[in-house]
Amino acid sequence: MWVENMNYDNRNVANEVTMVKNTKNQSIPEKFKKIIGNVLQTSYPKRQGATSEVQFFHAEQGNYVCKCSSLPKYRSWLLKEAKVMQELNAKTALSIPTYLDFEEDENNSYLLMSMEPGIPLREALIVAKTVEEKKNLIHSFGTKLRTVHETDPPLKWKQQACWLDMQLKRAAYNLNNYEVDGNQQLLEKLILNKPETIPQTLIHGDCTIDNVLVTDNQVHTFIDLSETAFGDPRYDIALAIRSFLFDKELLDAFYTGYRLQQITNEEFNYFDGGLYEFF
Structure with missing residues (x-):
């Protein structure tokens, strides 16, 4: 991982x-x-x-x-x-x-x-002077991601095939045609060990701390939207928490804002250390 x-x-x-x-x-x-x-x-x-x-x-x-x-x-x-x-x-x-x-x-x-106002969350966290400021930023990140997952997507997006199945096919294509961090062994492992299916939602698709902008000490705007889709919200959560996974205070602050669900270590590894390696 x-x-x-x-x-x-x-x-x-x-x-x-x-x-x-x-x-x-x-x-x-x-x-x-x-x-x-x-x-x-x-x-x-x-x-x-x-x-x-x-x-x-x-x-x-x-x-x-x-x-x-x-x-x-x-x-x-x-x-x-x-x-x-x-x-x-x-x-x-x-x-x-x-x-x-x-x-x-x-x-x-x-x-x-x-051009929307603000600085990326990564930069805001670096310049934050106290733990409380960082916790407030991460809490707002969780809250803002919840608004994405609760937003009704365009109707035709809901009619598409299973997002994870499509991503695994894209992963195979990327592996064969582009330079990626993943390999054939990892791809086969992902195909054989797909997590339990859960309801799909609107997802950002690349929800790292680089792809949200902060204004007035709150996460406000999502950017870099090429992977936005009707998909598995656990993927967004995994990418969102990857920077502070081992900081309990920040992780708790995120989930307090997000509220909808928490992912397991196995789910985190599947999406962040697995599927993301092909994109």
Whole structure:
């Protein structure tokens, strides 16, 4: 079992710090430029993630995020995120960025969305000065995740096949076609030892402390939505608690906010140390 240390970065590097410069010329679709209008400044993540390059545009009429992916695998993820955002914006009241546009050319895919205020939970936990502040942040994380799992998903999402079965098929495909952390032995173990079936809910699908934003000392906004689906809520819980699994105070604070259920060690290992290794 591998559990990340909260003080270090993991695979999903978030945009907690930016380097800002003046700019007028950006290599983004012309349609995006018309939506954004007059750009005053452009900022970039201090560290870019592996799946897309991100730019933040600070314009006269607001702030915007542009994500750009070039590899086929990540272009498909970006298209999926665009479709997910459109549906969730239209059919739920979840706190997520607003979808604005999606464009493709021969080499790249681009997603434009609103830039929401806040810093990633990981960063907020690092700068928190007391244990009580950290507990309050994690409690709000649990509370906010509960709102996701209690939100009714778009109707057509409910009509899809079993999420876990689909994920195992995707895991096999990823193993055969991409570089992943998992291996054939682990995949066979996951297929043979599927956990007991529970009711599916709307899930974030990559619910780490990097993919939620904090404002006013409360988790408020979910970002990076390409894996959002009608799926197994235990997967979200496993990824949510992976950074503080062995900190009883923080773990208790999370479950006090979440309230819906707790996962076993076996379930945590299946989802975080198992299935997640293929994505």
